[in-house]
Amino acid sequence: MHRKRVTxxxxxxxxxxxxxxVSRALSxxxxxxxxxxxxxxxxxxxxxxxxxxxxxxxxxxxxxxxSIGIIIPDMMNPVFAPIVRGIHSVLNQYGYTAxxxxxxxxxxxxHSEVEKLISRGVDGIIYAAAFRTDSVVDxxxxxxxxxxxxxxxxxxxxxxxxxxxxxxxxxxxxxxxLDLGHRKIGFIAGPKNISVSYIRLRAFTQTMAExxxxxxxxxxxxxxxxxxxxxxxxxxxxxxxxxxxxxxIASNDLIALGCFTALTQFGYTCxxxxxxxxxxxxxxxxxxxIPLTTISIPHFQMGERSAELLLKRIDPESDxxxxxxxxxxxxxxxxxTAPVIRRKKKIAST
Amino acid sequence: MHRKRVTxxxxxxxxxxxxxxVSRALSxxxxxxxxxxxxxxxxxxxxxxxxxxxxxxxxxxxxxxxSIGIIIPDMMNPVFAPIVRGIHSVLNQYGYTAxxxxxxxxxxxxHSEVEKLISRGVDGIIYAAAFRTDSVVDxxxxxxxxxxxxxxxxxxxxxxxxxxxxxxxxxxxxxxxLDLGHRKIGFIAGPKNISVSYIRLRAFTQTMAExxxxxxxxxxxxxxxxxxxxxxxxxxxxxxxxxxxxxxIASNDLIALGCFTALTQFGYTCxxxxxxxxxxxxxxxxxxxIPLTTISIPHFQMGERSAELLLKRIDPESDxxxxxxxxxxxxxxxxxTAPVIRRKKKIAST
DNA sequence: TTGAATAACGCAAACGTTTGCACTAGAGTA
DNA sequence: TACTCTAGTGCAAACGTTTGCGTTATTCAA
Numbered sequence: 001m002h003r004k005r006v007t008x009x010x011x012x013x014x015x016x017x018x019x020x021x022v023s024r025a026l027s028x029x030x031x032x033x034x035x036x037x038x039x040x041x042x043x044x045x046x047x048x049x050x051x052x053x054x055x056x057x058x059x060x061x062x063x064x065x066x067s068i069g070i071i072i073p074d075m076m077n078p079v080f081a082p083i084v085r086g087i088h089s090v091l092n093q094y095g096y097t098a099x100x101x102x103x104x105x106x107x108x109x110x111h112s113e114v115e116k117l118i119s120r121g122v123d124g125i126i127y128a129a130a131f132r133t134d135s136v137v138d139x140x141x142x143x144x145x146x147x148x149x150x151x152x153x154x155x156x157x158x159x160x161x162x163x164x165x166x167x168x169x170x171x172x173x174x175x176x177x178l179d180l181g182h183r184k185i186g187f188i189a190g191p192k193n194i195s196v197s198y199i200r201l202r203a204f205t206q207t208m209a210e211x212x213x214x215x216x217x218x219x220x221x222x223x224x225x226x227x228x229x230x231x232x233x234x235x236x237x238x239x240x241x242x243x244x245x246x247x248x249i250a251s252n253d254l255i256a257l258g259c260f261t262a263l264t265q266f267g268y269t270c271x272x273x274x275x276x277x278x279x280x281x282x283x284x285x286x287x288x289x290i291p292l293t294t295i296s297i298p299h300f301q302m303g304e305r306s307a308e309l310l311l312k313r314i315d316p317e318s319d320x321x322x323x324x325x326x327x328x329x330x331x332x333x334x335x336x337t338a339p340v341i342r343r344k345k346k347i348a349s350t
Numbered sequence: 351m352h353r354k355r356v357t358x359x360x361x362x363x364x365x366x367x368x369x370x371x372v373s374r375a376l377s378x379x380x381x382x383x384x385x386x387x388x389x390x391x392x393x394x395x396x397x398x399x400x401x402x403x404x405x406x407x408x409x410x411x412x413x414x415x416x417s418i419g420i421i422i423p424d425m426m427n428p429v430f431a432p433i434v435r436g437i438h439s440v441l442n443q444y445g446y447t448a449x450x451x452x453x454x455x456x457x458x459x460x461h462s463e464v465e466k467l468i469s470r471g472v473d474g475i476i477y478a479a480a481f482r483t484d485s486v487v488d489x490x491x492x493x494x495x496x497x498x499x500x501x502x503x504x505x506x507x508x509x510x511x512x513x514x515x516x517x518x519x520x521x522x523x524x525x526x527x528l529d530l531g532h533r534k535i536g537f538i539a540g541p542k543n544i545s546v547s548y549i550r551l552r553a554f555t556q557t558m559a560e561x562x563x564x565x566x567x568x569x570x571x572x573x574x575x576x577x578x579x580x581x582x583x584x585x586x587x588x589x590x591x592x593x594x595x596x597x598x599i600a601s602n603d604l605i606a607l608g609c610f611t612a613l614t615q616f617g618y619t620c621x622x623x624x625x626x627x628x629x630x631x632x633x634x635x636x637x638x639x640i641p642l643t644t645i646s647i648p649h650f651q652m653g654e655r656s657a658e659l660l661l662k663r664i665d666p667e668s669d670x671x672x673x674x675x676x677x678x679x680x681x682x683x684x685x686x687t688a689p690v691i692r693r694k695k696k697i698a699s700t
Numbered sequence: 701t702t703g704a705a706t707a708a709c710g711c712a713a714a715c716g717t718t719t720g721c722a723c724t725a726g727a728g729t730a
Numbered sequence: 731t732a733c734t735c736t737a738g739t740g741c742a743a744a745c746g747t748t749t750g751c752g753t754t755a756t757t758c759a760a
Contacts, residue, residue, distance in 0.1 A: 005493075007746060018710045023748060030749085035708060052469040056415065057746035059406035060715050067449075067470070075435050076633065078428055085425050088452070097470060099417075100450040102438075119402040120417070120447060143355075257637065283426065287607065289639045357716055368740045373718060380719085385738060407716035410745050 006049045015045055022046075026053075059121055068310060069099045069117035071110060073129035073152075074227075077254060079282045079299060080128065083150065086303020087126060094311055096123075103129040105225060111135050118143050124310045130154050131193050146313040150306045151297075153195045160313060162305045162325040166196055166279075169295035169329035170203035173249050173277045176293070176331055178211060181340040182247040182275060186219045188234045188259060190226040190251040197226065197251050200279065204249060218242060223255050231258020239266050246274055246340045253278040253285065256292055256336075271338035281332055291334035298327050356399045365395055372396075376403075409471055418660060419449045419467035421460060423479035423502075424577075427604060429632045429649060430478065433500065436653020437476060444661055446473075453479040455575060461485050468493050474660045480504050481543050496663040500656045501647075503545045510663060512655045512675040516546055516629075519645035519679035520553035523599050523627045526643070526681055528561060531690040532597040532625060536569045538584045538609060540576045540601040547576065547601050550629065554599060568592060573605055581608020589616050596624055596690045603628035603635065606642055606686075621688035631682050641684035648677050 012019040017038070024030040025042035034042075045051075059065040070087060072080040084100065091098055099117055103110035110129050114136050117125060124146035127136060132155045140147040148160040177185055187204045190197030201220065208215045221238045223230035231250060235258060238248065250256035256278030263270055270276055270290050278285075281296035305325050312318050362369040367388070374380040375392035384392075395401075409415040420437060422430040434450065441448055449467055453460035460479050464486050467475060474496035477486060482505045490497040498510040527535055537554045540547030551570065558565045571588045573580035581600060585608055588598065600606035606628030613620055620626055620640050628635075631646035655675050662668050 005746095008748095009746075019747085020711080020749075021709055023746095024709090027748085033708070038708085052465070054410070054746050055470045056406045056409035057715090058748080060404070060410050060717085060745090061747045061749090063715080065406065075431050075438075078431070078633070081425050081428070081431070084450075085452075088425075097449050097451070097466065099447050100434075101447070102435075115402075116447065120405045260637075283428070284634060287610075287638045289637060289641075291639075355716095358718095359716075369717085370719075370741080371739060373716095374739090377718085383738070388738085404716050407745090408718080410715090410747085411717045411719090413745080 005054070006051045007054065008051075011042065011045055011049065011051055014049070015041060017042075026051075064123050064314075065121045066095055067097050067099065067120075067122050068314075069101060069114070069120075069122040069125045071113055071117075071125065071127050071129050072100070072102045073105045075102045077282070078284065079253070079280045081283065082299035083128065083303040083306075086300040086305075087307040088303075089300075090304050090307040090311070096311070098126075105129070107131055107134065111139065114139055118145060123314045124148070126150060126306050126310055128152060130195065132195050132198060133193070146310055148306050148310045148313065150302055151196065155195070158322055160309050160322050160324070162302055162309060162327065163195075164297045164302070164327045164329050166199045166329070167203035167206075169279060169297070169331075170200050170249065171207045172329065172331040173279070173295055174204065174207040174211075176333065176337065177247045177249070177275060177277065180247075180275065180337060183213065183340075184219075184242075184245045184247070185213075185215070186221075186238055186242055186245045186248040187215070188231060188238060188248055188250045188255050189220060189222045190230070190255065191224065192222065194226070197222075200251050219245070223251070223258070226252045227254050228258040228261070231255030232262045233258070235259040235262035236265070239263070239268070247337070248274065248276055250276060250278050253280045253282045253292060253294055256294070260290065271336050272341070275337040275340075277337055285334070290336050293334045293337040294332050296330040296332045302327060355404070356401045357404065358401075361392065361395055361399065361401055364399070365391060367392075376401075414473050414664075415471045416445055417447050417449065417470075417472050418664075419451060419464070419470075419472040419475045421463055421467075421475065421477050421479050422450070422452050423455045425452045427632070428634065429603070429630045431633065432649035433478065433653040433656075436650040436655075437657040438653075439650075440654050440657040440661070446661070448476075455479070455577075457481055457484065461489065464489055468495060473664050474498070476500060476656050476660055478502060480545065482545050482548060483543070496660055498656050498660045498663065500652055501546065505545070508672055510659050510672050510674070512652055512659060512677065513545075514647045514652070514677040514679050516549045516679070517553035517556075519629060519647070519681075520550050520599065521557045522679065522681040523629070523645055524554065524557040524561075526627065526683065526687065527597045527599070527625060530597075530625065530687060533563060533690075534569075534592075534595045534597070535563075535565070536571075536588055536592055536595045536598040537565070538581060538588060538598055538600045538605050539570060539572045540580070540605065541574065542572065544576070546629075547572075550601050569595070573601070573608070576602045577604050578608040578611070581605030582612045583608070585609040585612035586615070589613070589618070597687070598624065598626055600626060600628050603630045603632045603642060603644055606644070610640065621686050622691070625687040625690075627687055631680075635684070640686050643684045643687040644682050646680040646682045652677060 008019045008022050012022045022042050025034045025039045031039050101113040126148055128150045130149050130152040134154050137159050150162050153161045153163050189201040192198045205215050218241045221234045223234035256276050259276055278292045278294035281294045285292050358369045358372050362372045372392050375384045375389045381389050451463040476498055478500045480499050480502040484504050487509050500512050503511045503513050539551040542548045555565050568591045571584045573584035606626050609626055628642045628644035631644045635642050
């Protein structure tokens with residue numbers, strides 16, 4: 001077959017015309033300054049000879065690579081799969097491709113990943129692993145490369161974001177538990193240097209306050225990370241200091257899973273003894289032994305919107321004011337929550 | 351900050367030396383032909399002025415992009431996350447980055463994704479979505495770009511692969527079921543144009559034969575895809591024509607999940623009425639209502655090995671004989687399999 | 701018939717690297 | 731002293747595109 005890649009010049013020589021003409025004939029925008037039949041002949045020859053544009057040469061010349069970078073915190077967390085899918089789905093429509101990197105929830109790792117991506121010349125970055133104060137946004141700004149934040153946002157303003165209404169989500173969760181009769185509700189928070197953890201926790205105390213329920217400090221414990229392991233440890237200390245709690249809200253589905261295992265270590269059952277609600281509605285939750293009641297976020301749509309936003313920002317003639325799209329969460333009721341049982345007297349367990 | 355990217359020439363002018371000297375001083379291999387103190391000065395200046403190599407220019411010049419493409423069949427299938435992670439882990443050590451694409455289990459989609467990747471100039475491709483006869487390997491061969499197949503392989507030889515011993519895995523599964531007393535064992539196969547489906551099915555009948563158990567045709571039904579939905583449909587027809595079966599082996603964990611739902615639609619229970627074993631040991635299986643007995647494959651290691659193999663093949667001075675690494679599976683016994691209950695008389699269910 | 705206007709195309713520079721080759725100066729040898 | 735060698739550096743071409751500008755041929759108006 002073709003040992004060597006066929007280039008514009010190859011085409012030009014074959015057709016006895018100049019490479020500039022070939023280039024223009026192939027380009028959608030500038031093909032109109034070329035006579036129609038030349039365009040046709042060029043494109044036919046390109047097809048036959050298997051011409052593929054050399055991305056490196058294009059990038060070097062025009063300064064755009066038609067590629068972007070995606071950074072997620074954790075590849076093993078299944079929530080990000082549909083987000084990435086959403087991103088891809090719009091990227092494909094515009095001839096863009098994506099580098100995927102992950103930060104392992106580590107700020108400096110994220111920073112160096114972004115540096116690598118910038119060095120690769122990506123046209124923009126979708127960042128799903130932000131901390132509340134994050135050097136990555138300054139990094140991107142100083143290199144004047146477009147950046148959009150998904151899900152996790154950053155305290156400083158002036159950056160495109162697509163996030164979901166976390167407060168509303170928590171409000172729904174609390175409302176649901178209150179409806180079931182729960183009053184002694186605990187909260188397993190995530191690290192408060194991550195926006196979602198911070199906001200969800202704040203929304204929890206606020207919503208409780210709105211219902212005239214003050215939440216005492218021991219009702220809240222912070223997990224060191226948004227993972228199963230973090231959730232398990234935090235839940236252990238929570239159960240130690242809250243023997244009377246009947247429900248807990250986890251900042252995260254993964255944390256909720258950790259709560260489950262801590263629960264069984266204490267010999268408690270869910271939802272009989274304690275109700276649990278998570279956040280994110282990660283895939284395959286329906287299959288779980290205790291299907292987790294959780295707050296669903298529109299993963300795929302989040303991916304789509306962020307990609308659209310980024311592409312818009314990459315466009316040279318875009319206006320320069322930042323956008324912030326806010327998506328609505330949804331309460332998914334499963335079996336991990338149940339009405340609170342009021343027991344006047346102690347009853348021997350069977 | 352730096353509005354414009356600093357280039358080799360910027361450095362050269364700043365130091366009053368030639369760009370070629372700067373280039374050589376920065377390069378690890380050719381810096382030895384430059385006097386040590388010049389090297390030091392250049393590197394210091396590069397550091398201070400924030401020089402980053404222009405990847406596009408490098409790629410255009412040397413013909414290598416230091417990037418590869420990964421193609422997986424389905425982003426929502428959690429098995430691929432650890433594989434991708436394994437790939438990344440070795441890629442990072444060598445300054446490589448990866449484009450991630452997925453084929454949705456569609457041959458032509460895979461083909462066009464590969465074409466896009468090649469056009470992007472990737473140095474190699476890791477292909478986890480192969481069909482038994484697949485145009486992608488010819489495509490790569492004709493462009494003489496390195497390719498390694500993971501998990502799913504291809505009938506035609508002469509291509510680097512890393513796979514797991516599927517036959518051994520099935521043998522383990524069958525052995526496990528036989529130990530539990532099962533004899534009437536069914537098999538929900540995947541599409542037979544995919545190597546793993548084909549091999550696993552063949553291994554099933556062979557292993558059964560080795561135990562003097564002939565498997566009748568109605569004991570095998572083929573799902574149209576390696577998904578939950580495919581498994582569910584196939585399992586429905588299976589149950590319709592096999593009311594006496596006590597165990598089934600699914601070609602895939604996802605298919606096994608589909609089997610579960612079909613099972614409950616028929617009012618059957620697992621593992622009481624029927625045992626199920628899957629394949630792949632996808633993440634979070636431990637959490638399931640019926641924890642699935644399955645064959646575990648070394649995902650992460652598969653990723654690592656395939657990346658190593660690809661990098662070796664990309665290296666210009668590598669020998670040119672193809673390698674085939676074969677990894678060992680492991681039987682993971684959970685609760686979806688149980689001893690067969692022999693009932694002489696019909697007993698009313700309680 | 702002459703002029704300008706337009707359409708179609710060619711020329712050549714440029715993007716930022718790498719690298720073969722030429723060049724210089726100083727060291728070593730005879 | 732005159733010679734060759736070599737270490738260190740500069741020159742310039744090349745990778746494959748895109749694009750501003752110059753050139754030619756054709757059309758249209760006067």
